[in-house]
Amino acid sequence: MPSSTSPDQGDDLEACVLRFLDLDLKDTSLINPNSSLKVELDVNTKKKYSSAKKKAFALFVKTKEVPALSYKCKEIWWKCCQQLFTDQTSIHRHVATQHADEICHQTASILKQLAVTLSTSKSLNSADKRDPLKEYLTGNHEVSTLLPDISCFSPDELISGQGSDEGDVLLYYCYCDLEDPHWICAWQSALCQHLHLTGKVRIATEGINGTVGGSKLATRLYVEVMLSCPLFKDYLCKDDFKTSKGGACCFPELRVGVFEEIVPMGISPSKISYKKPGIHLSPGEFHKEVEKFLSQANQEQSDTILLDCRNFYESKIGHFQGCLAPDIRKFSYFPSYVDKNLELFKEKRVLMYCTGGIRCERGSAYLKAKGVCKEVFQLKGGIHKYLEEFPDGFYKGKLFVFDERYALSYNSDIVSECSYCGAPWDQYKLCSTPQCRQLVLTCPACQGQGFTACCVTCQDKGSKPASSPTQNSFKEECECTARRPRIPNELAQQAQLCRSPEPRPGVGEDGP
Numbered sequence: 221m222p223s224s225t226s227p228d229q230g231d232d233l234e235a236c237v238l239r240f241l242d243l244d245l246k247d248t249s250l251i252n253p254n255s256s257l258k259v260e261l262d263v264n265t266k267k268k269y270s271s272a273k274k275k276a277f278a279l280f281v282k283t284k285e286v287p288a289l290s291y292k293c294k295e296i297w298w299k300c301c302q303q304l305f306t307d308q309t310s311i312h313r314h315v316a317t318q319h320a321d322e323i324c325h326q327t328a329s330i331l332k333q334l335a336v337t338l339s340t341s342k343s344l345n346s347a348d349k350r351d352p353l354k355e356y357l358t359g360n361h362e363v364s365t366l367l368p369d370i371s372c373f374s375p376d377e378l379i380s381g382q383g384s385d386e387g388d389v390l391l392y393y394c395y396c397d398l399e400d401p402h403w404i405c406a407w408q409s410a411l412c413q414h415l416h417l418t419g420k421v422r423i424a425t426e427g428i429n430g431t432v433g434g435s436k437l438a439t440r441l442y443v444e445v446m447l448s449c450p451l452f453k454d455y456l457c458k459d460d461f462k463t464s465k466g467g468a469c470c471f472p473e474l475r476v477g478v479f480e481e482i483v484p485m486g487i488s489p490s491k492i493s494y495k496k497p498g499i500h501l502s503p504g505e506f507h508k509e510v511e512k513f514l515s516q517a518n519q520e521q522s523d524t525i526l527l528d529c530r531n532f533y534e535s536k537i538g539h540f541q542g543c544l545a546p547d548i549r550k551f552s553y554f555p556s557y558v559d560k561n562l563e564l565f566k567e568k569r570v571l572m573y574c575t576g577g578i579r580c581e582r583g584s585a586y587l588k589a590k591g592v593c594k595e596v597f598q599l600k601g602g603i604h605k606y607l608e609e610f611p612d613g614f615y616k617g618k619l620f621v622f623d624e625r626y627a628l629s630y631n632s633d634i635v636s637e638c639s640y641c642g643a644p645w646d647q648y649k650l651c652s653t654p655q656c657r658q659l660v661l662t663c664p665a666c667q668g669q670g671f672t673a674c675c676v677t678c679q680d681k682g683s684k685p686a687s688s689p690t691q692n693s694f695k696e697e698c699e700c701t702a703r704r705p706r707i708p709n710e711l712a713q714q715a716q717l718c719r720s721p722e723p724r725p726g727v728g729e730d731g732p
Contacts, residue, residue, distance in 0.1 A: 269327070276326035279402055281315055283409040283476045287416065299473050329478055330402055363407040366449060367414050368441050378438050379416045379468070387467025388439040389419075389623065391604060392446075393482060393578040395427040395494040396455045401478045404428065404451070409476040415442055418471040419623075422482045426489045428452075429482035429578055431623065433470045439463070462576055462604040470623040483578045486552035487586070498572060498584030498596035503606040506599045509571055510614045514542050523594065525565065529554060529574040529583045530620070533659050537627060537636045537646040538603075538617030540573065547708045549701070551579055555586050556707045562592055564710055569595045575619065577602040618646050626659070638663040640671045653678040656698045675700040 284298040297304060298311040305311035370378060398404060401423045408421050412432060419432030432442065443461050446452055481489060513524045519542055528535045528545040535545035546557050570593050572580045580598035588596050599606060603619050607630040617635035618627035626648045638645040639661050648659040652672035660674040673679040677699045
């Protein structure tokens, strides 16, 4: 962790940070040492910017480290953008040319964090308060001090089961105030590499959100380290980690980064805080509420709404009976969905749920802030924990997950269908057109006939050879996605269905 700033340097640092907060750090003129702007900056300011940029670059490269393919070799390699780099020069060149925007974003974040740290340290000094935990965390400590001792295990023990169901995938989050997310980013990266884990970890000043895969031994050690870490031990408990069969094979690589939000809702945590969520219900309590809701003769006239906070492709293959599942592509659309359909929630008791609970934390806070609902509840631990207790309960179908497994099965129900023939089917595959990002439901019979894309337009694109070697790696939004309403209006759609019910859309009219 970076060393603390001495009092006599504080004013210079604060001035530097405040000056750089007004600059556009994506402007290439800031990176060019010969630019007129950089020449005009005083020496201290240039040093602070240069130091922040070097730290951002080093942290980014650090997150791409992977063990060398031979476990007898102690060298470190790097993996980024699906490429393997075996020497430092090549990974540095790649990051400098391909990830300049991300480095600039991280640089800005570091400068802002320096400002916050400086402000906090000034207030503590003026109050003459001492916090031993804070002093430890803000001291000059290497990340290695919080890594577990694995000397008693062989590399085979740590990596066994990574390629099969013998391993585990962990899903967890923890909302708590973190003062130095960049240090935690470096620590998490080192920890996961130390244990040969892959996956994704998002860190922000509001907390941490992670899903990692590896052997049972590695994931157990990871949980133990997280529970013993001074930053999280007062907030996390063992039950906060959701476990499912999998392993390191479920993720293409390890990605650890610092962001403004640990789940991207698109609204600053300073405006909608995790500290004002809905009322948490245990799986058992939530089950009783859903049972009461479903027992009502006329659910449409009920004062309760069962709200799915996930994206449409998640709820399509599995959901609670009687739920309202918004037809949205991203969670960042959820606030706009609430705003556009606010009339729907007036004087209602809202029961919210999502995969593991994290989206409901701030989603419920946003809905509560509107001041129209009678009450807002959320399922603690999400669908994951509910299905552990009630595999044959009111949730039907599969549970979508954001890794290469795509879904987890807890019951035999199939609630979705093949996009081409309408046969029951719930196993996603990526659209066969290289440029498309969409998931498609196509049964084996239709796949055998060559129907492997999300729509007719993509099917035609996929049958044409790429005009250049780079075209296959270029991603673009599919036309069937572009035609979807970004934010659906539920009341307007209900009124339209009442007036003129329409048949199921044909192939190519709407993507899965």
